[in-house]
Amino acid sequence: MTTTQTERPLAVLVGVQLPGVDDVEHAADLAELGRLVHTLGFDVIATVSQRRSALAAAAVLGEGKLKELAELTGGSGVVPSGAPERKNKARARRAAESGEGDDDDGELGVDAGDDADDEGDEDDGVEAPGAGGAGQEARRATVVAVDHDISPSQARNLERATGAQVLDRAGVIIEIFHRHARSRQAKLEVEIARLNYVAPRMREAGGGADRQRGGIGGKGAGESALELDRRKIRDRIAELKQELTGVQREQSTRRALRQGQRRVALVGYTNAGKSSLMRALTGSEVLVADKLFATLDTTVRALHPEVRPRILVSDTVGFIKKLPHDLVASFKSTLDEALEASLLLYVADASDPTFRDQLGVTRSVLSEIGASEVPSRLLLNKVDRLSEEEREALRLEFPEATQLSAKIPADVAALREAIIAFFEQSMVEAELLLPYAKQSLIGEIYENARVLSEEYDDAGGRISVRAHPAALDRLRSLLAR
Template structure:
């Protein structure tokens, strides 16, 4: 039977210091990544080693076992739970006659498939080309040198040099286009600077989009897939508050998230850094959730948002047994245990968010001269108006608002 590219074998090396449960969870996650790509994982092969074999990741005997199983199962794809070198990938392909994708390539392929907005597509393409650039060496060796000409180096450059130059030029073009989009995004964030903003962060498939839909009543995409959401969505909390609270649903994180992807999505992740409150959504039903929580913390630190106020939400609690719920409550006394599927739990989270921002608000009385009545409209949109009256000096309002908003209003008066 000819190899079927939709049938995949997952393989990984358990390195020193990696517990059995951690290694198994990593292979489980790669299996789910493969499923998200439309692959059916038919086998898992693992080996304990002190390091990845420089030739083909696995030792000689294990490599023979892998090749035999790939042939027996007619698998056309191998998913490697590590980032490997081009030569390692080439050697694995030679030994097995199957296409080899390392973990980074799998994640990039998923991001490429799920990117919807122009910004997300540009971000993914920059990361993909950055990943491909050093890998051109293995695929283009032996091609003739190109003749010199306009834009060429000296008497000519090799095909690989030309390909690399084209990649660098293309990445520069994409970055210029992305910069224009990022400037618009920064302008939008500046307009929201005085708003109460909540960023939902967490591991991929933790239930952020489900919680976003429940809190805002919006039609954001909810799918049981890894990285279903790549574009940041911002919606107002419902039922509405005065002033309103904005909720943003951000791209999910994952272990060994490629650095180029974090760099490309840095502007998107600035939504997190600018938020007033970070809500870390955790899939409490996943046994690997402690490690997933730490991955989220690491990415947050990398983008410089670790100092933001933080709330942990242990989601999918309806899938957790009662005894385990009590253990989680004891381990995370400040966390909220809930299910995005239960309206009463969502209402409890909403009350918690409203109370958080209420603590920061200050009550004050202002008088707006009749010559500056446009400020009254601004007050109604950015503050909670408790009372409003009129006298010879102008419109008198008793308001409740954030200190920064009050400072701006005083300056306008």
């Protein structure tokens, strides 16, 4: 019996190192883009990088680098005539009349001298990790992934010059979210972000001349096919937002039922190990995968072994640099779990040399939704991959942090005790009077407080408890009704 393995399509990464971005940060950004593209299902065969003061107005890269990129995709490396937008036609015409090359070189001419950037920039050439092998050389990349947000015209020009599909960073992330969404809420949020991303790019599709008959009696210019498609997208977004409002209302009701309970939210960069830690702390079968954005839905489970009152642990969506704004807005409701938590555990992959920047991204996004005031602790995860010298350096740099590995049971047990101790310090002792007529509330008391003792007399039960002040207020309110 023979099995055939389907070859994954190939992709090329494109990055421009802008002023203020050092080599380490630039390399980390491209490496992260490579992991995103791999998560999307492509094998990266090369990286085309260039130092520039700004992205080229026409096609991101200068003319020389554009041709190098085209060699990897089988394209011409030249933006065909007529590709620039109408506002650039006059410039293109002047360039053609002066004999300066293609019509499009008028726009590319902004980058005159960009090839000089290529000279002496040996590190900015074409890197081809794992591109060896005669069979591989015969295959061309079918996708170009750009590590920047680019305009629709830049994307179209790149596609014409390379003959490949072009995705900018936002497009790659949105497509990953689209594939990984599982819950109804996540699917709605991602679809809204996806339509918001697609709508402005429709103007580059062309073919807007065909019009529907307009007005009463068919008079008037009417509505172009492109305008009609845009209106359909706007109507669809409105429908999705209305449906999402209903879903969020249900989520708010469920969160309200958990009010007064002790809640911990795991937050951090994507692939920092939050889901592995969630599984270790709660004993639940949450998805654990070594890929970006494996978790898009908030999962809530009880700390295991259970304590009384229960402590709930939430695993939230991961963060990433340059997260599309539409996705940040869409997922704010998902992040409300962090906003309403009693304790935030910032999970960082200590084995990643860029984890400090990743931690900054996480804190920045949480600050946007107002969660920066929630008590927090820093967890430096995956320290089993570090040497003792590296761990000691981290102890000096982050004395308040907890170093651990989600794979080491002793580390997880210590974290569990630390979580319990955090809530213990805010708990107070009190006595509750439980009339015989309200014995049905005994389960509620055990659920929200730790019962220290019970005594019964003619009036009912006198129950000594230890609980959080908010939980005590809720229990007293129930008993007073």
